[in-house]
Amino acid sequence: MTTRIVELRRGILKKNDELAAGLRANYAAAGVLVLNLVSSPGTGKTAFLERTLRELKARGSRVAALVGDLETDNDARRLAASGAPVRQINTHGICHLDAEMIGKHLDGWEGVALGALDYLFIENVGNLVCPSSYDLGEKIRVVLLSVTEGEDKPLKYPTMFNSADAAVITKMDIAEPCGFDRETALRNINEIRPGIRIFETSAKTGAGMEEWLEYLAQERAGRS
Template sequence: MKIQIVRDVLEANDQLAGDIRNIAKKEGFTLVNIMSSPGSGKTTLLERLIPALTNKEIRTAVIEGDITTTADAERIARMNIPVAQINTESFGGDCHLGAEVILPALHQFDLNNLDLIFIENVGNLVCPAEFDTGANVNIVVISTTEGEDKPLKYPLMFRVCQIAVINKIDLLPHLRFDIQILEENIRKINPMMKIVSCSAQTGEGFDQLTKLVIAKR
């Protein structure tokens, strides 16, 4: 005997993600989820972006989810903003952050006194795209050392994001990398994507990125 079920396998996660968005609305903060491959420069990007936001009196916090060490959390904590470290396994760990780990992390903060909360997701272009974290804004970071075809290989990631940051443009003179081809490929997947090129190392492009992030509040 066959019985019809028709149940989404991510229903539990999606429901929690909805709860998180309700909390964000009630408490008046914006949740920004940053995703990329390992080594694209998510932490360095936050180290540039957060002081720029602090200068504009925007109160930030970070949920740090990159696996294995607390090294990233320590880098973020040096900026004197609240950090919640999601404890993943020391060896391996999970490939993404689900809404069920974001919710308790949020409760570690004084939500009333925050404007923007960043999630530094696990370095991976596949799984994090699949699991809704409850974020209001999704950002994908791709660096110039990664190859122009990344958007075509990971279309879901580039569909779920509203902002694409092309990082490490300071390395362009040393690379055979065509930034225009990358932009064309991003637009093939998501014609509405806001694209910003920058270098988290030199700070180039961060005025534009800061404005874009503020505009999403």
């Protein structure tokens, strides 16, 4: 009997990473800025995205969204009220979106061509754990945190916060009654992801949206 060691050095997420690299190349060729929105369930991703889509459309931008949930197309119907093309991805129990699901839903999306879009938003499944490992080819990963969740969320879920490119604090209109400690929240985010851009917003009142939209425009200009 002989014992041999086979060196593999193979990334376990290699297949997803390869698919994501293909998507990233497609997005770049089409000139579309792609963002992946991640948060816990209930943070307000859909409300924030609804407002973002509406405001971008009002400014003449061409936008679309893919939205992931385990079941139901409730979020897609809410987002479609903005007038933007929206497609629901039901994962049927899977707790995150992966690059293959994105590729499939982009391929068969009637009436939507990447080349005809300025922005594509992907609203991930509400989960602060698994989506951090799955690259969707996005240019910007946006992590959202609501004032009702506790300022220590970045410390509890460092992998997700560390992998993000921008952070959005939602529901700022109820920060005071929630006893939200803004300074601590900002410090914790910065401790986990030094230098990250942080937006303090309310989808209800529109607070902070102007700054967020300005950031999107700059990121888009930077890419084309």
